[in-house]
Amino acid sequence: xxxxxxxxxxxxxxxxxxxxxxxxxxxxxxxxxxxxxxxxxxxxxxxxxxxxxxxxxxxxxxxxxxxxxxxxxxxxxxxxxxxxxxxxxxxxxxxxxxxxxxxxxxxxxxxxxxxxxxxxxxxxxxxxxxxxxxxxxxxxxxxxxxxxxxxxxxxxxxxxxxxxxxxxxxxxxxxxxxxxxxxxxxxxxxxxxxxxxxxxxxxxxxxxxxxxxxxxxxxxxxxxxxxxxxxxxxxxxxxxxxxxxxxxxxxxxxxxxxxxxxxxxxxxxxxxxxxxxxxxxxxxxxxxxxxxxxxxxxxxxxxxxxxxxxxxxxxxxxxxxxxxxxxxxxxxxxxxxxxxxxxxxx
Amino acid sequence: xxxxxxxxxxxxxxxxxxxxxxxxxxxxxxxxxxxxxxxxxxxxxxxxxxxxxxxxxxxxxxxxxxxxxxxxxxxxxxxxxxxxxxxxxxxxxxxxxxxxxxxxxxxxxxxxxxxxxxxxxxxxxxxxxxxxxxxxxxxxxxxxxxxxxxxxxxxxxxxxxxxxxxxxxxxxxxxxxxxxxxxxxxxxxxxxxxxxxxxxxxxxxxxxxxxxxxxxxxxxxxxxxxxxxxxxxxxxxxxxxxxxxxxxxxxxxxxxxxxxxxxxxxxxxxxxxxxxxxxxxxxxxxxxxxxxxxxxxxxxxxxxxxxxxxxxxxxxxxxxxxxxxxxxxxxxxxxxxxxxxxxx
Numbered sequence: 001x002x003x004x005x006x007x008x009x010x011x012x013x014x015x016x017x018x019x020x021x022x023x024x025x026x027x028x029x030x031x032x033x034x035x036x037x038x039x040x041x042x043x044x045x046x047x048x049x050x051x052x053x054x055x056x057x058x059x060x061x062x063x064x065x066x067x068x069x070x071x072x073x074x075x076x077x078x079x080x081x082x083x084x085x086x087x088x089x090x091x092x093x094x095x096x097x098x099x100x101x102x103x104x105x106x107x108x109x110x111x112x113x114x115x116x117x118x119x120x121x122x123x124x125x126x127x128x129x130x131x132x133x134x135x136x137x138x139x140x141x142x143x144x145x146x147x148x149x150x151x152x153x154x155x156x157x158x159x160x161x162x163x164x165x166x167x168x169x170x171x172x173x174x175x176x177x178x179x180x181x182x183x184x185x186x187x188x189x190x191x192x193x194x195x196x197x198x199x200x201x202x203x204x205x206x207x208x209x210x211x212x213x214x215x216x217x218x219x220x221x222x223x224x225x226x227x228x229x230x231x232x233x234x235x236x237x238x239x240x241x242x243x244x245x246x247x248x249x250x251x252x253x254x255x256x257x258x259x260x261x262x263x264x265x266x267x268x269x270x271x272x273x274x275x276x277x278x279x280x281x282x283x284x285x286x287x288x289x290x291x292x293x294x295x296x297x298x299x300x301x302x303x304x305x306x307x308x309x310x311x312x313x314x315x316x317x318x319x320x321x322x323x324x325x326x327x328x329x330x331x332x333x334x335x336x337x338x339x340x341x342x343x344x345x346x
Numbered sequence: 347x348x349x350x351x352x353x354x355x356x357x358x359x360x361x362x363x364x365x366x367x368x369x370x371x372x373x374x375x376x377x378x379x380x381x382x383x384x385x386x387x388x389x390x391x392x393x394x395x396x397x398x399x400x401x402x403x404x405x406x407x408x409x410x411x412x413x414x415x416x417x418x419x420x421x422x423x424x425x426x427x428x429x430x431x432x433x434x435x436x437x438x439x440x441x442x443x444x445x446x447x448x449x450x451x452x453x454x455x456x457x458x459x460x461x462x463x464x465x466x467x468x469x470x471x472x473x474x475x476x477x478x479x480x481x482x483x484x485x486x487x488x489x490x491x492x493x494x495x496x497x498x499x500x501x502x503x504x505x506x507x508x509x510x511x512x513x514x515x516x517x518x519x520x521x522x523x524x525x526x527x528x529x530x531x532x533x534x535x536x537x538x539x540x541x542x543x544x545x546x547x548x549x550x551x552x553x554x555x556x557x558x559x560x561x562x563x564x565x566x567x568x569x570x571x572x573x574x575x576x577x578x579x580x581x582x583x584x585x586x587x588x589x590x591x592x593x594x595x596x597x598x599x600x601x602x603x604x605x606x607x608x609x610x611x612x613x614x615x616x617x618x619x620x621x622x623x624x625x626x627x628x629x630x631x632x633x634x635x636x637x638x639x640x641x642x643x644x645x646x647x648x649x650x651x652x653x654x655x656x657x658x659x660x661x662x663x664x665x666x667x668x669x670x671x672x673x674x675x676x677x678x679x680x681x682x683x684x685x686x687x688x689x690x
Binding site (some may be wrong): 050065066168171173201203204205207209210213228229230231232234235236254269271272273274275276277278279281284288289290292293 | 365374393394396449507508509536537538539541542544545563564566567568569570589590592593598603604605606607608609611613614617621624641
């Protein structure tokens, strides 16, 4: 199962079924000491060896709490952070060893939409220019032109006549639509959506979620949808990966993960998420975890969740549980727990 | 002085808050009334700009000086808005405790937790520092901070987000308040920590016999801990009643729209039903119902007369809508909003 990281970075574009294949991805950030030499005194192990794949036209939801490494994973896929080790294959091409120049070409096909629609748009640019920028950067402005920009604005539900307005003249939901239009400009195959709706009010959020779903159907886009909101992820995802402290704890089809969760952390997470229905809220089971997430500088040995897990035994401290199908589960439903068993909580 | 024993714990009557600005007067709160019973949890929900936070800041007299506050806020029959400044000060942190969204900015970074908790006690009561610290210790224990004695000397940055919010809860209840106002207390927290904090909040409220006003945008949080809910839109209360009742049978299209916007178990694979348009500007409100431009049930009357809260089929369930009966006639009130197709 765990191929060593050296062998995974071999060259030669092997024909692959998946659009995106991430294998044993590791992302460490150095922690510098305070002294004159600023020596590295440790590493934040943001992502510690995760493996997943995304198909064309598919949505993989990446959920977990703050600090679990979900956003870092998104950035490492795009090579915005160069991974410490591991392999990222996009459309058969290994990205981790690709020179920067070649990477720029690849980035046409993979784009990102950020959480904060206030910070991710240049306040001094009219939105026409914001959406046109990808064409200018990639030297295709001559062929694309203003018509294409107008079309993109229309696609995301904005009025092209407002193209010469500035970002501050738009509401949060509209700005997020501008960010999406910009990401779509070069007709990518994959969009990394990093908490795209969490800054928005619910009634606005629903419109953006609908838009993303429609665009996916129309353009056969693949999404990596990163969010902490479990109900939004359930709504939009085909498959879901649950992360905790830099590791994938459970991955599988949406209904497998939500209706038949096998990892204690997934169960706790689902039971903790409030649902807007007082009747079912009163009847469902609540699993209250004790304590906080440990520091990623010094994660627990063995299973990283064991310090908060009610099932933890000696083996959990000694052996890292592999992410594999567990007794009776679908082959694609993989769980990293020595004591995995189905326990429906919702 | 009216009878303190029979009057409800808190009764807010026709509260209005205006902010004069360069662009005009912002009508942030436009006549909100509600009551809070002993030991009750009342949820106030609404989206950004609905006036939910401003209305509760007004109770505490925590608004900037430019704010014009009108109406009555009766705490056991006495009007808080007409008390002297000294009397108002003695309410804050004593009879009414407050928990804010962001504990990192609400706590002072240069004083230890113990000192800040002790100061909260000593600003209302003439007790020794030693006695006050004992109370602080007791409270940290109550809110579930491990090794509270050692943690008394720690500073806010040494705590995690969840632990800091526990300290905020300890500070809010250290003087045994009658009311706790919690303004988005768990919005900055992760779900598993949020669940811990909500549980703790309820436990602590019972320990000190307080009532809670919970202000949030999260309908899930309201559903899990509030007995009654007040829904706000454009500075007005638009629906008010028992949480289970309001969520099951919304009688104001806005509430129905909010509920329809949330992804649920059943919504996977279907389109959500967002509310079209956006909330009105609070500077130039058009006449009539402020929700009417976005409302699928709008009739002419809605654009002329602003409805106020009136009883629906349940006396205690009120809604500000001319057309609540039409909503009641539908099997699924949420279905008045279309699963719209965008940009096609």
